Amino acid sequence: MAEQRDVVIVGAGPVGFLVALGLARQGIDVTLLDAAEGIVNSPRAAIYFPTTLELLDRLGVIEDCLAIGYRCERLAMRYPEVGEVIAFDYQKGVLPGQKYPFNLHFGQHELAGVVSDHLQRLPHARVQWRHRVTGLAQDSAHVLLDVETPGGPRQIRARWVVGTDGARSTVRHLLGLPFEGFTWPERFVATNVEVDFRKLGYFDTNMVVDPVNWAVVARLGKGNLWRLTYGEDGRLDEATMEARIPEHYRAFIPETEPYRVVQAAPYRCHERCAPRFRVDRVLLAGDAAHACNPCGGLGLTTGVMDANALHQLLGAVIHGRADERVLDHYAEERRRIFLEITSPNAQHFKKQLSEPDPARRAEQRDIMRKAMDDPATAQMATVISQRIMGDPLPLGQAVRA
Ligand SMILES: Cc1cc2nc3c(=O)[nH]c(=O)nc-3n(C[C@H](O)[C@H](O)[C@H](O)COP(=O)(O)OP(=O)(O)OC[C@H]3O[C@@H](n4cnc5c(N)ncnc54)[C@H](O)[C@@H]3O)c2cc1C
Structure with a gap:
């Protein structure tokens, strides 16, 4: 007999934890399953932009993040071949009303740890480690998951499933979706x-x-x-x-x-993306939905913003404040943003770092030198991350108060 759950989130990485916390804060019963023994601490994301910090603030975890993280206010472009260093000061580009005029640096496993602490204070949220999802089937009302656990195989039936199980996502595979790119x-x-x-x-x-x-x-x-x-x-x-x-x-x-x-x-x-981020009652977010190279620090940035949109919309659907079609809006809009903003910018940053043509490198250096004192350059990370967050208005229009 399968256990019954409201929402099961597969993958307790930072994105899974954030979706779980956002839903649990709305009073929704959430189960987070992860194949690992505990939070994975491989060296990956470390840089959080001002827009991301505002979202962490809205979820009530920013104080804990500020206590751990390092506030970075300057970035340098370094050109060892000519011994030149061009520095940018984020303070020169603070936007009106910007609450966090700096980037915060700390490991993504620490972010997952902070969110986990907040999540576990909520009675209707549970995290189950050493629970590997291996099978998935769905009908019009439920999703049935096969799960390998230390106590043997189990089945869990959920009303909704969110796949946040990383770039090699089992959920994506089980949905039969390729990872194009x-x-x-x-x-x-x-x-x-x-x-x-x-x-x-x-x-x-x-x-x-x-x-x-x-x-x-x-x-x-x-x-x-x-x-x-x-x-x-x-x-x-x-x-x-x-x-x-x-x-x-x-x-x-x-x-x-x-x-x-x-x-x-x-x-x-x-630079890969699933062709769909929703298949009926199963949604994808974070690296399970899309992956980019890390040079611009945009992978988890996009995942945090997926989580921000998804917990609001799925929460509204579960509470009867929005039609299920808002989930198609989530899926299409987040995919468009990855393909039009995240991945092109990530590719640009990577190509700029390793540009093979000396003439082009010299040209880029000139552009950087001229842009050094321009506030628009200092605002670049904030502006890109705001574009990755997307326009909250369509969400607001679709969801009844
Ligand atoms: C070197 C490097 C540096 C980076 N730096 C940055 C940066 O500064 N800024 C930035 O924004 N991004 C950065 N990124 C990208 C960032 O690391 C990813 O975008 C982020 O890890 C995605 O988080 P996630 O929660 O979607 O997936 P993951 O962190 O990959 O978590 C997936 C979870 O799913 C679990 N899982 C997998 N399969 C199953 C299964 N079948 N059943 C149950 N659980 C399962 C795993 O155990 C894991 O815990 C970097 C990446 C790299 C490689």
Whole structure:
């Protein structure tokens, strides 16, 4: 006999947790299932833009995030081939009414942890680790999930299912949806390293532009831990990736400078998207729906904004304040935003970092130098993330108060 649930969210990554909290705050019964033993802490998202911070504020978790995160107010474009550093000060581009005029840096597992703490205070929310979803079938009223658990196989019947199970989403596969797009040829290597990058002249966020030794270097949280993400030839053996770290680090850290690698992980990165984010009673959000390369920090940014739209709309449908068709609006609008805004910008940032043509690199440098004191440049991350959030008006029009 299958257990009955209202909403089951498959995947307790940051996006799954945020959808769950948004629904549970509306009094909805939510079950979050995850195949892992606990929150996955591989080195991934670390940079949260002002618009994302406003959404975390609306969900009531911002104070906890501010307590952990590092406030970053400046970004530097670095051009080692000519020894030039062009810096941008976010304070020069504060928009009227902007509450958080900085980016916040902290690991995405810490965000998941903060949201988890808030979620578990709500009586009608539960998180079940070591619960892997393996099967899915649906009729007009329910979705039936097959779940592998430590106690053996179980079935759970839900009124709604949300797939937030990451780029390799089982839910997406079970819906028979392809993941359309392409995979970048290089391997992205994300490392967390203890080193005094400040002493070495680095800013809190740095984009190192170079056709071979490109990198993103960003301070992580309040201590002396930094994220250094670089690229390597995707044909090299992944198993020996760690042995090559010192050789790659030489482009960024002088040999005399001590450092300690705390974590390192290789990633294949994609620009991919599902053709549909809704199949009847099953919805997709976050990396399960779309994936982009991390150079612009837009992947989780888009996932947080999916979560913001989805918990409001699904909550309104469940409470009878909106027609189910608003979920089609969610699916179509979030997909359009990924294809028209997120992925093109992420590709632009990646291509700019590793531009192979010296003349184009020089041209880009000139543009950056001229844009340095322009408030519009300092506002870029805020403006892009506002466009990724989308227009809340169609949601407001479709949902009855
Ligand atoms: C190096 C790197 C740096 C990045 N930096 C940034 C950044 O600064 N800013 C940004 O916005 N984005 C960044 N990203 C992207 C970001 O990491 C992703 O967008 C984010 O992880 C998506 O979160 P999610 O919750 O959708 O999925 P995930 O975090 O992948 O979580 C999926 C969860 O689903 C679970 N799961 C999987 N299969 C099943 C199953 N069958 N049953 C049950 N559970 C299952 C997994 O255990 C996991 O817990 C970065 C990515 C990389 C690789």
